[in-house]
Amino acid sequence: MITYERITELNTTEETEQIKQLYLSNGWIDAADGDTEVLIKKIIKSTFCFVIARDEGRIIGMGRSISDGVSDAYIQDVTVLPEYRKKGIGGKLIDFLVKYLHSEGIGWIGLISEPGYNSFYQHQGFSIMQGYTPFLYTNKK
Numbered sequence: 001m002i003t004y005e006r007i008t009e010l011n012t013t014e015e016t017e018q019i020k021q022l023y024l025s026n027g028w029i030d031a032a033d034g035d036t037e038v039l040i041k042k043i044i045k046s047t048f049c050f051v052i053a054r055d056e057g058r059i060i061g062m063g064r065s066i067s068d069g070v071s072d073a074y075i076q077d078v079t080v081l082p083e084y085r086k087k088g089i090g091g092k093l094i095d096f097l098v099k100y101l102h103s104e105g106i107g108w109i110g111l112i113s114e115p116g117y118n119s120f121y122q123h124q125g126f127s128i129m130q131g132y133t134p135f136l137y138t139n140k141k
Helices: 013-025 036-046 089-103 118-123
Strands: 002-007 049-055 058-067 072-080 108-111
Touching: 002 089, 013 036, 013 058, 013 072, 049 089, 058 089, 072 089, 089 118
Parallel strands: 072 108
Antiparallel strands: 002 049, 049 058, 058 072
8 A cells, every 4th residue: 555644854774765766766866976865864854845655665756845834835856666657646746745735824836847747747736837937047156
């Protein structure tokens, strides 16, 4: 049975490794960048809401939201292990995050989708923000 839970820290080295593999498999972190375990623990501790999906104890999916805790939030880092995809787990992770954010009084929830996932997020209740363009700071002074 797959379960979903909000976490604020990782309890074991095995959990840290499972989250690390989710990040690595998507190219969101690079193992050559240094101590990825420390980075992952900081991400979880500093995230407004970090949710995981487990199958018999194994972490198979995750998602998180960053927020000011008052009015706005962004969802990011939503992923599920490839062998568990297309089973509704990603949608349940999004649903968990949205419900948690709403319970905290946060009504504005945004995200930036990777190419090819528009219909997934639209099915979860998100709309393309017409007339807006996301930006990324790249000026290396």
